[in-house]
Amino acid sequence: MEKNGRQMVVPGQVIVTGNEYLPGDGAYRDSKDVVAKRYGVIDISEKHIRVIPVSGAYYPRRGNTVIGTIIDVLFNGWLIDFQGAQNAFLPVAEVPRYINRNELREFLDFGESVVVKVWDVKSRGIDVSMKMRGFGKIEDGIIISVNPNKVPRVIGKEGSMVKLIKDATNCNITVGQNGKIWISGNSIEDEVKTKNIIDFIINNSTANGLTDKVEKHIKSLGLKVDSPEIIKENTDE
Amino acid sequence: MNNKMVKSLYEKRTDKRKFDEIREISAAVGVVPSADGSAVFQTGSTKAIAVVRGPRTLHPQHMQDPRTGILRVNYGMMPFSVWDRIRPGPSRRGEEISKVCEWALSSVVDLSEFPNTVIDVFIQIPQADAGTRVAGLNAAAMALAHAGIPMKEMISAIAVGKIDKTLVVDINKDEEDYREGEGSTDIPIAFTSRTKKITLLQLDGKISPAELKEAIELGKSACEKILEVQTDALLNGNKEKDEVKSKKEKK
Amino acid sequence: MSEPIIPNMLRSRIIEAINGNTRFDGRKLSEYREIKIERGISKNAESAVKVSFGKTEVLAGVKMGLAEPYPDSRDEGTFMTTVELHPMASNDFEMGKPGIQSVEFARIIDRGIRESGFIDFKKLCITEGEKVWQVFLDIFAINNDGNLLDVMGLAAIVALGSAKLPVYNKKEDKIEHELSKDSLPLVKENLSFNMTLHKIGEKIVADVSKEEESISSYRMSVAMGEAKESPRITAMQKGKEGAISPEDMENILNTAELKLKEMFPRVKEEVFGK
Numbered sequence: 001m002e003k004n005g006r007q008m009v010v011p012g013q014v015i016v017t018g019n020e021y022l023p024g025d026g027a028y029r030d031s032k033d034v035v036a037k038r039y040g041v042i043d044i045s046e047k048h049i050r051v052i053p054v055s056g057a058y059y060p061r062r063g064n065t066v067i068g069t070i071i072d073v074l075f076n077g078w079l080i081d082f083q084g085a086q087n088a089f090l091p092v093a094e095v096p097r098y099i100n101r102n103e104l105r106e107f108l109d110f111g112e113s114v115v116v117k118v119w120d121v122k123s124r125g126i127d128v129s130m131k132m133r134g135f136g137k138i139e140d141g142i143i144i145s146v147n148p149n150k151v152p153r154v155i156g157k158e159g160s161m162v163k164l165i166k167d168a169t170n171c172n173i174t175v176g177q178n179g180k181i182w183i184s185g186n187s188i189e190d191e192v193k194t195k196n197i198i199d200f201i202i203n204n205s206t207a208n209g210l211t212d213k214v215e216k217h218i219k220s221l222g223l224k225v226d227s228p229e230i231i232k233e234n235t236d237e
Numbered sequence: 238m239n240n241k242m243v244k245s246l247y248e249k250r251t252d253k254r255k256f257d258e259i260r261e262i263s264a265a266v267g268v269v270p271s272a273d274g275s276a277v278f279q280t281g282s283t284k285a286i287a288v289v290r291g292p293r294t295l296h297p298q299h300m301q302d303p304r305t306g307i308l309r310v311n312y313g314m315m316p317f318s319v320w321d322r323i324r325p326g327p328s329r330r331g332e333e334i335s336k337v338c339e340w341a342l343s344s345v346v347d348l349s350e351f352p353n354t355v356i357d358v359f360i361q362i363p364q365a366d367a368g369t370r371v372a373g374l375n376a377a378a379m380a381l382a383h384a385g386i387p388m389k390e391m392i393s394a395i396a397v398g399k400i401d402k403t404l405v406v407d408i409n410k411d412e413e414d415y416r417e418g419e420g421s422t423d424i425p426i427a428f429t430s431r432t433k434k435i436t437l438l439q440l441d442g443k444i445s446p447a448e449l450k451e452a453i454e455l456g457k458s459a460c461e462k463i464l465e466v467q468t469d470a471l472l473n474g475n476k477e478k479d480e481v482k483s484k485k486e487k488k
Numbered sequence: 489m490s491e492p493i494i495p496n497m498l499r500s501r502i503i504e505a506i507n508g509n510t511r512f513d514g515r516k517l518s519e520y521r522e523i524k525i526e527r528g529i530s531k532n533a534e535s536a537v538k539v540s541f542g543k544t545e546v547l548a549g550v551k552m553g554l555a556e557p558y559p560d561s562r563d564e565g566t567f568m569t570t571v572e573l574h575p576m577a578s579n580d581f582e583m584g585k586p587g588i589q590s591v592e593f594a595r596i597i598d599r600g601i602r603e604s605g606f607i608d609f610k611k612l613c614i615t616e617g618e619k620v621w622q623v624f625l626d627i628f629a630i631n632n633d634g635n636l637l638d639v640m641g642l643a644a645i646v647a648l649g650s651a652k653l654p655v656y657n658k659k660e661d662k663i664e665h666e667l668s669k670d671s672l673p674l675v676k677e678n679l680s681f682n683m684t685l686h687k688i689g690e691k692i693v694a695d696v697s698k699e700e701e702s703i704s705s706y707r708m709s710v711a712m713g714e715a716k717e718s719p720r721i722t723a724m725q726k727g728k729e730g731a732i733s734p735e736d737m738e739n740i741l742n743t744a745e746l747k748l749k750e751m752f753p754r755v756k757e758e759v760f761g762k
Contacts, residue, residue, distance in 0.1 A: 010471045011345070011382055012390030012430040028389065035431065037347065037389060039382040039471055056385020057273050057292060059350070069495040081493055085292035085306075085354045111496040123303060123352040142501045142512075149385075188505045192512055269631045270543045271578060282531055286630070288576035311583060316570070316626035317533035317549025320665055325570050325626060326585070359576035361628070363547055364530040 006043070008054070009036040015049055026051030058084050058148035058178040060126045064118040065135075067143060067176035073105050080114065082178045083145070086125040090116060094129035096136065113138040115174055115182065134174075141172070141184030142191050146202050148179035153205045154198055161201065164214065168223040169194045193221055245402035246418040251411040252281075259395070259407040259459055264375070264470035266383040274384025276470070278376035280407055282366035287376035289384040291356035292348070306348030307355045310339040312373055314362040334370045335360075341374055341394075341427050341437035347387040356386060367413040368396035371425050374437065379467050392436060393463035394427035397456045399444050404452050406459040419443055426456040430464050433457060499703045503689035506700075513697065518743055520695040520751070523642070525758055527650050534667065535651035539643035541695055543633035548643035550651040550672075553622040554663060557613070565612025565621040569598035571629075571640060578632035593637055596725050597627070597644050597682070600711040604678045604722035607648070611673035614656065621653070623672065634698040637709060641682030642755070648672055649759035674760075680713030680722040681755045683747055685740050687730055692739050694747060705730030710744040714752055719745050 009015060014033045023029045026038040027049050036042075040051040060066065060082075068082030080088040090108075092099050099107050108114065115135050116128035130136055146154065155162050155175055162173055171185035171194045181198060185191045200217045207213060215225045254260070260281030269275035274289035295301045312335040316322050338360065348356065358381065360373035371394035378392040398408035401418035408423065415421040422442025429436060435453070444452070502512065509517060521542030529536035529547055536549035557564060571594035575581045586594075601607060612621040625647065627640045651672050655664040686696045686704035693700060701707075711723035721744075726732065732740075 008472050010391055010468050011388035013468075014431075026387070030431075035389070037387045038385060040385065053385040055267075055274065055383055069493050071493055085351055086294060111493065111499075113495040113497055138495075138497060140497065140501075143495060143498050144512075188501065188508060188510055191501075192505070192510060192514070195512060196514065269545075269576065271631050271633060272576065286576070290575070290579060293579070311575075315530070315547065315549065315628055316624065317530050317536045317551050320532045322551035322553065322624055322626075325572055357575065359574065361574070361576060363536070363628075364532060366531075 006041045008039075008041055009051060010039050011036055015042055015051075020047075021049045022047055024048040024050035026053070052149075054149050055147065056149070058082075060084055060088075060118050060121050060178070062118055062121060064177040065115060065175070066118060066128065066178040067113065067115050067138070067174065067180035067182055068178070070108050070110055070112050070114065073108070073110065075101065075104075078104070078108050080116065080128065082176070082180065084126070084178060088116065088118070088126045088128045090114070090128050090130060094127075094131055096131055108137060113143060113182075115176065138182055141182055142188075142195070144181050144183065144195050144198065146179050146181060146198065148177065150202050150205045151175055151177055151179060153210065154181065154201055156211075161211070161214070164211070164218070164225070165194060165197050167226045168218045169197070193223065196221065243402065245400075247400040247403040247412075247415065250405060252409060254405075254407075256403065256405045257455060257459065259462060260409070262463070262466045264379065264466050266379055266470055272380075272384075274380040274382070274386070276376045276379035276383055278372050278379065278467070280368060280372060281409060282364055283368050283372045284362065284364045285369065285372035285376040286361050286363065287373060287380040288359045288361075289356060289377075289380045289386065290359070291384075292351040292354035292386075293357075295353060295355035301353040303352050304349065306351035306353075308339055308343050308346060308348065308358065309355050310335045310342065310358045310360065310377065312338060312360040312370070314365060314369065318362045318365045334373070337437055337439065338370065338374050338377060341392060342377060342381065344434070344436045345388045345390050345392055345429055346381060347389060350387065356381075356384075365410075367408050367410045368425070370394075371396050371427065371437075374427055375463060375467060379471060382471055389429075390432065391430040391464060391467060392427050393430060393460040393467060394425065394437060395456050395459040395463060397424040397426060397452045397459070398422060399424070399442060399448060399452065404448065404455055406455055424449075424452050424456070426453065426460075428457055428460045494699060494702050498699075502699060502703060506691050506693060507689040509691070511693075511697075512699070515695075517691055518694045518747060520747075523754075525642075525646055527646070534654060535647045537643055537647045537650065538630075539639055539646060540631075541635060541639050542697075543631055544635055544639050545630040546627060546636065546639050546643050547630060548625065548627045548640065548647040550647050551624045551626070552651075552654055552663070553624065554614070554619055554656075554661075555622045556618065557616075557620040561609070562617040563613045563620075564609035565607075565623060567598070567602055567607060567609070567623045567625070569594050569601070569625045569627070569644070571597065571627045573629050573632075573636070577629035577636075580632070581629070592725075592727070593640060594627075596637065596709060596723065597625075597641055600641065600680060600682060600723040601625075601644065601648070604680050604711070604713070605675055606645070606678045606680070608673040608675055619661075623648075632698065634696045634701045635684060638682055638684050638695065641711070642758075645679065645681060645755070645759050648674065649761075676756075676760060677715050678713065678722075679756060679759060680711045680720070681752070682709055682711045682723070683744050684709040685743060687732070687736060692736065692743055694743065704728065706732065708732070708740050710740070712744055712748045712752075714748065719748055 040053040068080040072079035077091040120127040174182040374394040399422035427437035526538040652667040
């Protein structure tokens with residue numbers, strides 16, 4: 001069955017037969033066949049076939065931006081819950097300024113939220129960093145949770161969808177690959193409207209002409225749409 | 238189909254189905270929104286709900302496996318699912334079914350990407366009319382796929398029965414309780430979707446090896462139909478979006 | 489995935505929003521989510537129903553049996569309620585014997601039904617001192633998105649309202665595998681339903697979502713019904729650590745009374761039919 005013009009498969013289904021393609025993520029080779037190892041959407045690039053998940057938990061990858069909450073303060077860093085299978089560790093060396101051993105809780109305390117970058121994925125958890133620009137402690141706004149597999153639709157082709165929302169609501173939006181989205185605006189009403197638009201995108205993510213539908217929805221909330229720059233037919237990851 | 242020298246006492250099925258006919262099937266995924274994966278699977282009046290939560294960290298730590306995630310299945314029946322109320326709480330029957338289902342599913346899932354974690358599969362039966370464990374297994378396979386868990390193949394299951402001398406698929410409660418002649422032999426069986434391997438097989442009653450081979454073949458073709466419904470539900474029947482369910486009409 | 493720890497900034501933002509009469513899902517403070525009811529969930533039950541408020545969903549079923557009455561109520565039937573907060577419904581629920589929350593919920597629901605006189609237990613007596621009907625009410629959580637107690641409370645009374653007695657074969661002293669056309673002996677005037685209100689920030693909020701529920705300072709469950717057009721409270725329970733001010737108490741009772749007037753006609757219809 002189609003999903004934005006791409007075919008979906010279930011585990012055990014043969015995707016292609018023959019030797020021209022190599023099985024990538026979510027697929028495996030069984031003699032002549034490339035077989036799906038996961039439920040999801042088929043993605044065929046030049047030589048590789050992968051199956052991209054549409055549901056299920058978030059699996060961290062190097063370079064991902066994730067948003068999480070401090071659940072423990074250790075002597076050499078902080079433990080962060082980002083709703084993955086394991087927790088993330090932020091070493092004290094990976095924050096923008098020098099923190100001495102006694103100041104850890106002053107800098108980041110239990111229950112505080114952060115935007116961090118994944119730089120290593122190990123069997124016992126992931127290591128993250130906050131050193132770069134655009135990462136750090138979250139002080140204001142709200143954090144909402146969405147299906148992590150739908151995050152690409154929220155971001156849009158070259159960031160066009162998230163820009164559409166930002167322009168309409170005047171809110172800053174930071175999207176975590178783990179399905180957490182940080183929204184920060186001038187008022188709670190603006191932030192709640194932003195949440196509403198994002199929920200709309202998630203609920204209509206498989207629809208064709210999503211961009212048009214989203215623009216209509218934004219207008220129905222009494223907000224403005226800045227049309228000219230938008231890249232339409234937002235179909236790609 | 239049944240090349241018997243001696244005639245069987247069970248000539249017509251209590252619900253008038255053909256011997257190889259499955260009851261009306263319906264299936265859907267996404268029925269429990271807060272779960273990582275979920276599905277419902279029903280044949281006739283037997284309905285199973287399966288919910289997957291995980292991968293998530295396994296506690297206590299000493300039970301963790303540093304090489305792979307662990308699959309943990311818990312099967313139970315709701316008190317009002319059968320006429321004689323089932324007291325809530327664990328039961329030996331539930332524990333056994335949990336284990337055989339766990340083994341069946343473990344043979345196809347690949348949890349090597351999730352060391353030190355557990356994937357919990359909960360199966361619950363709100364309404365029963367025989368064949369509950371195979372309905373549960375069918376729902377569980379769909380729920381695992383829905384949760385994005387890597388699986389080499391799907392699993393489809395059916396309860397084959399020998400009622401006196403007659404082989405039938407998808408037995409109902411009346412057939413399960415049949416006492417005349419050779420009585421009822423209950424054979425729940427599950428096959429993998431691609432390589433057609435058997436991952437669950439239980440039997441109680443009396444049956445010759447030849448009849449058993451025939452029963453296995455019957456089970457295999459019935460499972461093809463089951464697989465069609467499961468696949469259809471995954472590809473089309475997402476309950477989170479709409480009320481569309483994948484239905485297979487009575488043939 | 490583990491259940492989210494509510495981040496501090498989100499907690500304070502939700503409170504700020506609610507103090508300004510805004511909820512994240514756009515509802516008013518006393519507004520309920522969409523309520524859906526489905527009957528006939530199990531053909532093997534005297535009744536079995538599915539009830540949901542938004543995404544919070546439960547199943548409830550009634551089964552009956554025969555037993556000797558308790559010595560101190562020789563002419564009354566018996567009644568037992570179980571609640572299963574099953575781990576399938578939420579990452580917060582664990583396998584194993586019932587935790588304190590399922591025990592508390594079961595007892596609140598049981599008391600609300602028993603002590604209000606909703607079931608006429610004397611009519612469940614078959615032979616005094618020897619044989620009475622047992623009523624089992626089993627409630628099962630399917631998905632938790634907040635306010636499970638109220639969803640379970642409604643499921644309980646709908647299940648009781650739609651239950652039919654099994655056929656009792658007096659000659660052979662056993663229950664036939666067949667339902668009669670008789671309903672449970674229920675006292676319509678004693679019908680009450682449970683409303684749980686939470687204190688969040690400075691406001692009283694109804695039908696809380698999962699996030700709202702986790703940050704409230706206290707919850708107050710009020711079971712109410714209508715007797716001869718006037719409101720009547722049949723049960724109450726305060727939960728969690730916060731303390732209730734006199735103004736809050738006034739506010740809670742007013743809100744409950746308002747919701748009763750609004751919702752009771754539909755509740756009555758769902759329990760007893762049109």
